[in-house]
Amino acid sequence: MDIDLPSGLRGNSVRSSNGCWTCKLRRKKCDEKHNVCGICASLEITCYYDQDKPEWMDGGARQEEMAARLKREVKEGARRRGERPVPPSGDRISFAEATIGEWEVLARHHPRVLSTSTSMADRPRGAADAHTDVMESRHEASAIPPQRGPDCTLTRMGARESMAIGRSDTVLLMFYMEDLLPFTFPFYCPSLLEGGKSWILDMLISSPVVRQAALCQSSYFFSLARGTADREGAWDTVLKQTRDAFEVLRQSLQVIGNSSITEHLHGAVRILASIMQVQRFEIAILSFNNCRAHLNAALALFKQLLDSAGSDQEADPQSSFNAILARLGPLSWSLPAQCAEIPSAEQTAFRFSSTLLIFDDIIASMLLRQPPSLHKYHQSLLGSSVNGPENPINLEAVVGIQNWVLLQIGEIVVLDAWKQQCQSTGTLDVMELVQRATIIKNSLEGHLTRLETSSIVTSKEASSLLNVFTADYCQQSKARTSQIHVVTRVWAHAALLYLFVVVSGWQPASADVRYHVDRMLELLAHQISTPALLRTMVWPFCIAGCLAEPAQELYFRDLVEALQPPSIFGTVRKALEIMENVWRNRSASDAASCGIAACFKSQGELVLLV
Incomplete structure (x- = not known):
């Protein structure tokens, strides 16, 4: 499959018994055309079609080295074909360019996972709702009165289109909440008086973008917990959830990229949260090829959000940050005795995702x-x-x-x-x-x-x-x-x-x-x-x-x-x-x-x- 998996999780079988050694190493289904197969020809990479097993196919360091070399050839071939390169993270680029453009690059390099040609009939349920998910932010920002009290949460939920969640998704989402999240972030234990982790449940229920990002992670780790009994079936599920997550993100980014981010503030925060979740997922499976593209998209989105706070805030990022938090309100509800006010899901998501982004940006910059x-x-x-x-x-x-x-x-x-x-x-x-x-x-x-x-x-x-x-x-x-x-x-x-x-x-x-x-x-x-x-x-x-x-x-x-x-x-x-x-x-x-x-x-x- 197109996502690189830890070596211990890769099957020993290859996709084609008579195909070229290049496709076998890359775990692709070879069309078995001699002397250069169609897959290698389309990617402009070396096609190894010897009858004898190459010396580098040793299951060890030489095989890993060849795999890395082929990855580089794929990238070089993409550049020769004029495909858009991922810009350096230090460049100042527009939000639409950094998001839609970079995710289209990912689509080219991951055709099975990032299916940009998916028809509306074939799109996952979440992708079909992506436009609704983003457009709701306009309603949330303008139509919901700044009321307080226990009914405020119901008002917000009532403003959203109901989204059915299947039984299997429910199991995976509970696994994410109860097991995967504490494992991934063992120190994250927000105060009960601030709503705890309820914001995550809110986002999972109401936002297809966030939900699909969580489901792809849950599918991966849940399949590991199931063992090796149904390896192919488990990984088909992982691939489907990952493809759905990318498709939902791509659809949502197109909606925002074609208009002002201030019109979709809540939707933009959900996308930021989803990108950071996808980033963590790919790092977990040791797939680092897309790290820079994910990071660039998230950085551009974060800067665009802070810039949207207004020119009077430019001298003080903290004021811009707090202004965005205020616009992501109102607070979702308060206890009857008015002793505690709970931040909205988007407010907490923005703070949480911004924390991860600053953290990742520092570590990535050290490497660069x-x-x-x-x-x-x-x-x-x-x-x-x-x-x-x-x-x-x-x-x-x-x-x-x-x-x-x-x-x-x-x-x-x-x-x-x-x-x-x-x-x-x-x-x-x-x-x-x-x-x-x-x-x-x-x-x-x-x-x-x-x-x-x-x-x-x-x-x-x-x-x-x-x-x-x-x-x-x-x-x-x-x-x-x-x-x-x-x-x-x-x-x-x-x-x-x-x-x-x-x-x-x-x-x-x-x-x-x-x-x-x-x-x-x-x-x-x-x-x-x-x-x-x-x-x-x-x-x-x-x-x-x-x-x-x-x-x-x-x-x-x-x-x-x-x-x-x-x-x-x-x-x-x-x-x-x-x-x-x-x-x-x-x-x-x-x-x-x-x-x-x-x-x-x-x-x-x-x-x-x-």
Whole structure:
């Protein structure tokens, strides 16, 4: 199939017993035409039609290398045919161009999953409703009165066209809510007084765009839970749900792209949420080919949303962000005694998706060695202090990392990009480099010291009577806060390692490098409550592993082997693959040119380990 799956989940059979070896490797149905099959000819790639099995078809590294080479040939062939390339994430492009255009690129490269020629009769139910889903936003923004009270939710739902959900979809959506979501975001536990996770249920019921994005993820993981009894049937379901998700997104993007985003504010937020969900899904199955296209589309949409707040807000991103939240209201309902107001589903979705987008943008920019696209928003949205109510974006609440760490990693990315530019022009001032790096280093070390010496303080919400329904809430809250401290410390040590490499180059024997790698190993081995939490620290884990000494390799391998079953923890195993490649090439590495980004780029893709 067209989505790359973890090797452990791929069947051993091929699509055609007499087809070319290229199609066998790519797992395509070959038309068996000699000497060049029609599939390879149309893609302008090398068709291997020897009778004898090629030496590179060894089921190991050489086969993986050939698969990567063929992927590159497919992309090069697309460029020769004049297909539209995906623009760099740093380019300033229009929303319609970044969304519809890039998703059409995906459609060309994934014809089975992204069927752009699907007729109305063949479209999934969600795609047929995509126009309604987006157009409803105009009604929600203008027709619903800013009323308060328990009936407000019913008013909103009454304004929407009812959408039937089949029994099988209900099972998958409950699996998403109860199992997949807590697994994917173990630190996400919003306050009961703010509606908890009800906004997700609201979006799943009311929005075909969001629902299809969730269903494709649920189908994938649910099929893994079922085992291998009906592999073909299970993967047919996964493909169908994935195709439906892309089709719904494409339809919705066309509606918004042809008009002003202010007319479809609620629909635009649902699309943003869906893109981020699809991004997480493809990363989970280790399909990184589309990461940049997804990220570019989400970035363009986010910027367009903030720009729509008005020119008077341009100087203050936080004001623009809050203005969008206000326009996504009114609050959905309040308790009878007016003691709590619940944000609307779109308000919470916008905050949640924006958090993931800023997070992904920083990590992707580190790999691309260019300033984060949203860097100008960082200070205003993330703040310079430990998380507090003044920060519109709270990374700790969503991904378990305190804001200050990602804020400083963003500054290191900017510093690295500046250094590269200066080196290319021969104008690098080493004194300025050290001066700027020292400011970042002092900030990271200061926050890290305070975190290591501070006592754990749980939220006052622990005393709420609502928590009687969760008997061990206080203990869970304290344990969660404790683990957030551990995860944040791991990320802080990795940030310092990254900074040292940017300033001093690849120096794995350095005393500073050795100290931070040792501290990270200690935290990962002894202070995380469950091995599964390693999924939230894949990026720092990979950085520490790449800089590890030979004697420490076994510890990193053991941490990965503890995660079972392997198919569920694909990103962690991808990180180990990157480490193994660095370890194999220690003696051949050029210390002057080696860097953190180079370790990830050796995989030939934008490997976004989030």
